[in-house]
Amino acid sequence: MDAPLRATLLSEKTMARLAEWGEVAVNETDKAEKETVKQIIAGADIAITSWGVPQLDKEILDCAPNLRFVAHAAGSVKGIVSDELYARGIRVVSSARILSYGVSETALGLTICACKNVFAFNEEIRNGGWVEDYSVITELFDITVGVVGCGFAGSHYIELLQAFGVNVLAYDPLLDEAAIAAMGAKKADLDTLLAESDVVSLHAPALDSTRHMINGRALSLMKDRAILINTARGALVDEEALAQALRGGKLKYACLDVTDPEPPAADSPLRGIPNCIMTPHLAGLANNGKLKIGAHVADEIGRFLTGGTLVSEITQAMLATIA
Template identity: 40%
Template sequence: MLNGLYVMDPNRFDDVYGPQARAAIERHLAIPSPPLTADRLTPDVLADLQVLVTGWGAPRLDAELLAAAPKLSLVLYGAGSIRPLVTPEMWARGVRVTSAAIANATPVAEFALSQILYALKHGWRYVLAARAAAAPAARGPEIGAYGAVVGLVSLGATGLATARLLAHHDLVVQAYDPYADPAQAGRLGVRLVGLAELFATSDVVSLHAPLTPETRGIVGAGLLESMKPDATLINTARGGLVDEAALVDVLGRRTDLFAVLDVTDPEPPVTGSPLFTMPNIVVTPHVAGSLGHERRRHGQAMADELARYVAGEPLLYEITESGLARRA
């Protein structure tokens, strides 16, 4: 039996580590206390710690914490990006870390799929038009889903998950990702194209890229202007990918275009932002990712990783220092 601790935001603990996941984890870990917050980690609490079970609100694994936890060998991170907790000292110590980021791809992909199909039916357009007029909206030339072209920006975890869901529909799927595996894309029926071609030829463009210095503002006026008539932009990734001033300008002039923004920059938008009042933009409050008990996928993924660790098997979701650097 290994020694473990639950350490994370108490408001999210039960959402992530539900009864099933906790039972599976506690078959392998002796956990001497209720869940703790990072500010309650004292040297005596950390002295025998071997496995840290965490998520949102995780402690940063700096030199001071590592010195107090000499036996720590594994971190189970039931959330997405591990950047808030990792440090050079952690990597140097050889502490292994595995993340539930892949589990979070599922609800994002489900949300993206729903918005892609809804966009091809002009769903939001009719809702907003009817509300503004207090009368039935006039029907327009809907695209429909059959044979429509959907463009995905990035084939990372969420992009791939979205592509897998789209494969069940009669759509043409293309993607821009300079790091994508062409063979993997081919198996999913996804055609790899350049970014300019993707925007110019897609009926719906769905963003799934990470936010890096290279991708910040990547969707600017030129790409937006190039979009097909009646096309829709969906962003469930990061608000900073889109130049929002350009978005407001272009969609203010091209009222045939539409945008569904689940993320913005800043987030939430400032009070009075035109994003809330423009007739061809809808903003949702960052709901695409795991919510409520959807987060229990994260906890179950970490319970499964712990079972593999104890059995001496490879970890499916382990993140290495070199792998994290490549993602950046």
């Protein structure tokens, strides 16, 4: 990774840990150009990658014949892995699980604020009014929360919900009823989840099969005054259909940390809708939180070197179903 990015991800403590295990070569430039990467990775046994690093193709890998492990200090590994990498038996871990904790925690925060009607109350008070009618508040108790996608973020969101007295429905075609029950949820098909949930939180990857999975039909199935949370990918939602549902009063709130595209176009139908709450893709770790990524990478390298069990390994077979 480039030097400015490294400073945000790898603390002095983490760098010291790495130095205990071997010689550490770093990119001192402000870009991870392919030629620079070839120089840094030359002869390496382990490589730490991150955002902005080019794909580790044959040309780069030929510079590192001893490479056996890649620790990706970022989310998706799809931009850096190659068939050549897996063909050489090189193992790969990502930091998606660590990033996902920020996503699921943000989703929970948005869930609580939307249920409590915080956004509308804030606007009322800011404009000089006051609120004494609490009838529009829904406590996070004895309601149904639907979770679409039970990967790292979705499963942690379910875990966080266990602290509240809510019913959790989960839709994930890759998991069976027992696996979802072990998380603390009940498996449901998507239509049932949409129809029965007071809050729907999206945590699915952006795939051809999930594009606009929340469309006009899906929105029509949702309860009147339900809440939609999207901290996953903007492409999951048909934004024109969502804008109509919000303007028509079908939904109480849509809380979107992601849009399609990002940032939303100046004429996006979602801009200017009071009950559409938008944040600038901040749910993943930011600022000091990014140092968790470096600590995680160091932990995984330690486990690799000692023969421990990796917690965030990404196999080639997994690439077709993950973000």
